[in-house]
Amino acid sequence: QKEVEQNSGPLSVPEGAIASLNCTYSDRGSQSFFWYRQYSGKSPELIMFIYSNGDKEDGRFTAQLNKASQYVSLLIRDSQPSDSATYLCAVTGAGGTSYGKLTFGQGTILTVHP
Amino acid sequence: ETGVTQTPRHLVMGMTNKKSLKCEQHLGHNAMYWYKQSAKKPLELMFVYNFKEQTENNSVPSRFSPECPNSSHLFLHLHTLQPEDSALYLCASSQTASGDYEQYFGPGTRLTVT
Numbered sequence: 001q002k003e004v005e006q007n008s009g010p011l012s013v014p015e016g017a018i019a020s021l022n023c024t025y026s027d028r029g030s031q032s033f034f035w036y037r038q039y040s041g042k043s044p045e046l047i048m049f050i051y052s053n054g055d056k057e058d059g060r061f062t063a064q065l066n067k068a069s070q071y072v073s074l075l076i077r078d079s080q081p082s083d084s085a086t087y088l089c090a091v092t093g094a095g096g097t098s099y100g101k102l103t104f105g106q107g108t109i110l111t112v113h114p
Numbered sequence: 115e116t117g118v119t120q121t122p123r124h125l126v127m128g129m130t131n132k133k134s135l136k137c138e139q140h141l142g143h144n145a146m147y148w149y150k151q152s153a154k155k156p157l158e159l160m161f162v163y164n165f166k167e168q169t170e171n172n173s174v175p176s177r178f179s180p181e182c183p184n185s186s187h188l189f190l191h192l193h194t195l196q197p198e199d200s201a202l203y204l205c206a207s208s209q210t211a212s213g214d215y216e217q218y219f220g221p222g223t224r225l226t227v228t
Contacts, residue, residue, distance in 0.1 A: 032213055042221070046216050093213065100212050102213065
């Protein structure tokens with residue numbers, strides 16, 4: 001079982017729609033969760049981080065965390081073509097050899113079409 | 115610009131060559147990381163340095179040798195690489211390596227081993 005799992009996509013949404021990106025993780029004790037955006041040929045860029053259950057909003061982005069279900073999501077409202085990229089979910093290990101280590105999912109390719 | 119720079123941006127080397135990748139961060143962070151990103155695979159953590167001390171070697175072959183002379187600089191020395199080592203090598207930094215802080219990535223070095 002993958003430690004951090006994302007649907008690789010591609011996820012295609014029309015401009016102006018809400019894009020919903022999902023991520024599940026296996027380490028029940030994980031405490032820190034991050035979403036990165038990576039444009040083709042570029043390095044990952046931090047979008048949001050979330051530590052507590054519930055929602056965290058930043059502009060058009062909302063991160064949602066449910067630790068009981070080991071699930072974290074990213075919603076992008078009013079999607080724009082410039083949002084087209086690969087979105088990486090990353091989770092920090094809770095203990096043992098995983099403590100403090102950031103484990104990345106494979107990423108979801110998002111395409112926003114005009 | 116994230117405050118993390120990497121040189122060179124592109125590198126082509128033969129299997130018998132020796133080369134080094136350089137990373138520098140201007141963020142005042144105390145932790146630095148090397149990641150490998152291959153096509154179709156998640157980001158793989160290679161090495162972690164926290165306050166100049168190596169705290170993680172993620173079963174990386176000895177043909178990759180990291181060096182961290184101070185908290186702002188990180189090197190990855192390469193020798194007798196294999197073609198499967200061709201990938202994007204990313205450097206990142208964070209406040210500390212506790213996992214509670216977001217990581218900021220450099221632009222990466224695209225390495226091709228011939």
